[in-house]
Amino acid sequence: MEVVVDFSSQTPIYLQIAEDIRQRIIAGTLRGGDQVMSTTQYATTYRINPATANKGLTMLVEEGLLEKRRGIGMFIADDAHERLTSVRRAEYRDAILSPAISSGLLLGLTPDQLIDLVTQLVKDLP
Known part of the structure; x- marks a missing residue:
């Protein structure tokens, strides 16, 4: 590459x-x-x-x-892979996942509904 x-x-x-x-x-x-x-x-x-x-x-x-x-x-x-994935997971949680969950909750989705949506999206990925 x-x-x-x-x-x-x-x-x-x-x-x-x-x-x-x-x-x-x-x-x-x-x-x-x-x-x-x-x-x-x-x-x-x-x-x-x-x-x-x-x-x-x-x-x-x-x-x-x-x-x-x-x-x-x-x-x-x-330990570069472990170090980097740890940092990137925290960034993902804070910058992407947390705001997305907050938006879903504001729309009236329950935590269980959010989990179901994520599970379905993961299943639909190629």
């Missing part, structure tokens, strides 16, 4: 690089111990400033998702 950098996007490139790696960790295509491209590889592949690529990778190091191995490169942390 190749990184997708959209130069027409309003999102800065370094954020796109970081988010792409996060998504690949969540999807399981990058696992603990896997090596990621170097800043030089990002720079030459996408014709971007190495500092831009480094900024995205540094964010992931600060989040504990990547580990620097001096002279070798950057690697996915062993």
